[in-house]
Amino acid sequence: MSEDYQVKAEKLLREFKGGDYAFGLNALDRLRDYSKALGSRAAIISGSTARRTGLLDRIVRELREAGIEVVGVIRGARPNTPKEDVYRMAYQLLRLSWDFVIAIGGGSCLDGAKAALVLALYGGLIEDYFGVGKISQISRDRRIPLLAIQMASGSASHLTKYSNITDLASLQKKLIVDEAIIPPKAIFQY
Template structure:
């Protein structure tokens, strides 16, 4: 079977007929929105080439008999608090029964959070954590408006998931709403839109999708979703390893672009059956110096070594995929525990360097020890407890200084030997 067909089959298993995706999907967007309602507000990104796509959306809505009542500017990178509040206010004024988000993960995440505020009020901080939106909806009897989330970037899979990342720019800290209630009911992604992605954004998105798959697999050991997590990784990870270098060399590579979009969508599938953990948790404290995908790419090798004794099976699977892709000659089969983790981490470093990513925090412009301190403080926050709980070696807030600090020290200096293994 064509590897891309395998990825498509998995996505259909995930979403059935409730996902409009693939090359040319925007040609069907009018009827897709009409399924959700007949009066819409469009929250749109402003990336290069977006105006032409927005004109196509407007025309499609007219043909489908959907009134476009208002257009709202989307969010800046990392969905700042201020943008969420602005979008909430503009949606409230428009008062439509359907909200269309068109853009990357930040715009889609900002709309998710804005819809929560519109339905129930309060402060956005009231909803950071797990299932707090669902509980508030049950208490109030309110409902969220229909959300048609049209993704334009291969990466976060925000259009498919229960996550809304929102950033407090004053502190440089990202926080997270995790709730099935905010999953967009009408997701769409025309993979053609990724052809205009800059190279840096392409690589960041690919590594974000890779991190989703890897971290979920790490945390799935011994759990019911372990086999499915492995199946997703086996289908999605090779697409990134094979096609990201090709797309970086030739941004117009259409098959490569489709492969990366499918792979990162599979990353979205992964984080709907399991959860991310260490690298994502630390990345939330690096938003002012690193794009999200790049931060995860940098941190995952170090957490791989930390988790290694508990995830030997997943690491052998990942190592085999790396070897089949021709990216390493290491014989991982005789390795176990920390030694296996170090070997896999070194293979990860090599692939990151291939696309020009840093592999230690000291290489990152603007990074200071204050970022490490911020990450340790954030890890102890009840609002981010789910990331500690998702780790294959579950960690409590009391363990953060003893075990996470050495991981951050190792990542700062690029020295895997500094990582302390839980005995």
């Protein structure tokens, strides 16, 4: 990519997300500031790559050094975000006392975290939220308290209003589409 295109792309992203999106070299340096803006107690939903590479350990360490309590670490969703994983994560979130959630992983992990947060905050069944704008009606347009740390370049879940969930029984993918699930803070860690 020529430098001119790179500069244009960075400008577009900055206009789109302002100071709420960190990307590029040292993007993870924004972790402490972004976390403090969301609260003082974090639950973490982590994919397997973050665990395997040591990124999860680094994030937990930095949060603790910043005075943010890590109240629990939850295993993220399997590929294609089965709805059973969403229910498991929501149940685990309900058992913890958190101000916000940090999701670390690829698209499936982040989509699952979005949906699990919705269930933990508003209850019901995941099917209640498939479609367009159903969360905003309940939340009064309030966004979910999520810091999304994207680790896969093939997904934009950290920036979008979409959560793609798979029903393994019917072999169908279903979509939640809602501005309320756009993470208020996001980091693209590559």
